[in-house]
Amino acid sequence: MPVCGPKLSLCGLIISVWGIVQLALMGVFYYIGAVALAEDIPEAEYHEGKLQEFYAEVDKGFKQNAYNCWIAALLYLITLAISAHQFWANNRSSLSV
16 A cells, blocks of 8 residues: 655655665764764763773764664665555556556
């Protein structure tokens, strides 16, 4: 049973694929600790003489952002499945009419 039209389902397919690719790659780059993404990690406070603790907090922030990106990519995967089903349902209903 189609809930949305063929154009909307196709748009959902395209946006979902792009979201999965982008967020999966961003998750990989956060996981390896890409310096270009350092300004997007949660605030880590630097205390005098405790450089190792600062590095640990920064590394923890990178890992948390990587996990967040991968979770969002999985949500886009669900959106992709719903959009693909709607696209299939629209094409199936247009062929039977």
